[in-house]
Amino acid sequence: MNHTVREKPKLLARVRRIRGQLEGIERALEAEKRSAEVLHQIVAARGALTGLMREVMEGHINSHIANPQDPGDGTREQGAAELIAILRSYMK
Amino acid sequence: MNHTVREKPKLLARVRRIRGQLEGIERALEAEKRSAEVLHQIVAARGALTGLMREVMEGHINSHIANPQDPGDGTREQGAAELIAILRSYMK
Amino acid sequence: MNHTVREKPKLLARVRRIRGQLEGIERALEAEKRSAEVLHQIVAARGALTGLMREVMEGHINSHIANPQDPGDGTREQGAAELIAILRSYMK
Amino acid sequence: MNHTVREKPKLLARVRRIRGQLEGIERALEAEKRSAEVLHQIVAARGALTGLMREVMEGHINSHIANPQDPGDGTREQGAAELIAILRSYMK
Numbered sequence: 463m464n465h466t467v468r469e470k471p472k473l474l475a476r477v478r479r480i481r482g483q484l485e486g487i488e489r490a491l492e493a494e495k496r497s498a499e500v501l502h503q504i505v506a507a508r509g510a511l512t513g514l515m516r517e518v519m520e521g522h523i524n525s526h527i528a529n530p531q532d533p534g535d536g537t538r539e540q541g542a543a544e545l546i547a548i549l550r551s552y553m554k
Numbered sequence: 555m556n557h558t559v560r561e562k563p564k565l566l567a568r569v570r571r572i573r574g575q576l577e578g579i580e581r582a583l584e585a586e587k588r589s590a591e592v593l594h595q596i597v598a599a600r601g602a603l604t605g606l607m608r609e610v611m612e613g614h615i616n617s618h619i620a621n622p623q624d625p626g627d628g629t630r631e632q633g634a635a636e637l638i639a640i641l642r643s644y645m646k
Numbered sequence: 647m648n649h650t651v652r653e654k655p656k657l658l659a660r661v662r663r664i665r666g667q668l669e670g671i672e673r674a675l676e677a678e679k680r681s682a683e684v685l686h687q688i689v690a691a692r693g694a695l696t697g698l699m700r701e702v703m704e705g706h707i708n709s710h711i712a713n714p715q716d717p718g719d720g721t722r723e724q725g726a727a728e729l730i731a732i733l734r735s736y737m738k
Numbered sequence: 739m740n741h742t743v744r745e746k747p748k749l750l751a752r753v754r755r756i757r758g759q760l761e762g763i764e765r766a767l768e769a770e771k772r773s774a775e776v777l778h779q780i781v782a783a784r785g786a787l788t789g790l791m792r793e794v795m796e797g798h799i800n801s802h803i804a805n806p807q808d809p810g811d812g813t814r815e816q817g818a819a820e821l822i823a824i825l826r827s828y829m830k
Contacts, residue, residue, distance in 0.1 A: 648770065648772070648773065649773065650767060650770065650771075650772075650773045650776060651770045654767060654768075654770070657767050658764060658767055658768070661760060661763050661764045661767065662764065664760055665757060665760040665761065665764070668753060668756055668757045668760060669757065671753050672750060672753045672754065672757070675742060675746060675749050675750055675753065676746075676750070678740065678742065678743050678746070679742075680740070680742075680812075681740065681741065681742045681794055681797060681798040681801070681802065682798065682802075682817075682820035682821075682823075682824065684742060684794055685791065685794055685795060685798065685820075685824045686824060686827070688787060688790060688791045688794065689791065689824060689827050689828045691787060692784060692787045692788065692791065692828075695780060695783060695784045695787060696784065698780060699777065699780045699781065699784065702773055702776055702777055702780065703777060705773060706773040706774065706777065709773070710773065710774075720772075725774075728774035728777075729774075731774075732774065732777045732778060732781060735778070735781050736781045736784075
């Protein structure tokens with residue numbers, strides 16, 4: 463079973479929390495808060511998104527490259543190529 | 555008038571678009587998509603959030619440091635100190 | 647006097663330390679160290695360079711935008727435009 | 739043979755180029771150049787270091803996780819654990 467399936471409840475909880483942070487940014491803009499306050503909220507949401515990305519990446523490394531177990535996991539070569547493509551778009 | 559007030563409609567539209575990207579990530583996890591696909595969506599949402607941060611930061615630099623015009627904008631010293639605090643938390 | 651002039655000895659010491667880290671990476675590659683070790687050294691040098699950037703940026707914010715004192719410091723508008731250009735190239 | 743050994747000449751050339759960029763930053767500080775100019779050089783050196791990191795990371799993914807070939811390459815589990823540790827220190 464895919465790691466994002468196994469960890470689905472935990473990952474969904476994280477995404478929803480970040481969505482809540484976005485709603486907070488929206489409310490701060492609506493309420494015409496000072497830009498420094500809005501910026502702190504954006505930095506925090508971005509940090510949380512980075513944490514989520516790292517979490518999913520770690521699962522990908524283990525389940526799709528180091529140790530694929532299901533036929534649906536694909537080959538190691540595919541998993542490695544996918545991760546490399548993601549790192550290239552992320553580390554621009 | 556504060557830059558985040560002047561640009562409120564544009565900034566709100568951007569935040570809502572990013573919130574939509576978060577909902578897309580949630581749906582991809584619910585639908586048990588492959589982690590590479592989820593990762594591409596996370597990288598895209600994170601890039602959009604970085605763009606929003608830069609936008610608000612630019613307004614802050616102009617309205618609160620270079621050229622504060624309203625009494626409510628605060629002093630240049632305050633604006634500079636706020637930006638420095640944000641850069642420190644962002645550029646860890 | 648420009649902040650990078652006033653803080654010249656401290657900034658030069660930092661740049662030289664980072665140059666030393668680069669020499670360490672070169673030696674690790676020459677000695678055919680394991681890539682994980684090389685990567686840790688690269689991450690450390692990159693972190694140090696980020697710290698240096700933040701330091702110079704903070705001086706720029708104070709001396710060229712919030713509080714320019716010498717004629718050679720240029721106008722606030724110029725300082726703000728320069729910082730925005732740098733943030734755009736950095737936060738891609 | 740380890741990927742950093744196979745690609746040693748190319749990687750060394752890259753590290754030396756970045757070292758040259760650091761020397762350029764040192765000269766700019768010595769010559770008391772305007773901070774905006776120093777900042778552009780720092781952003782460029784940091785970008786080059788990110789590119790080097792990605793290059794070594796890609797080799798690590800292929801040689802130490804997806805497809806280790808030599809006994810000296812270590813196990814896939816070791817390679818995966820090393821990459822995860824590096825991503826954690828990098829994506830703080």
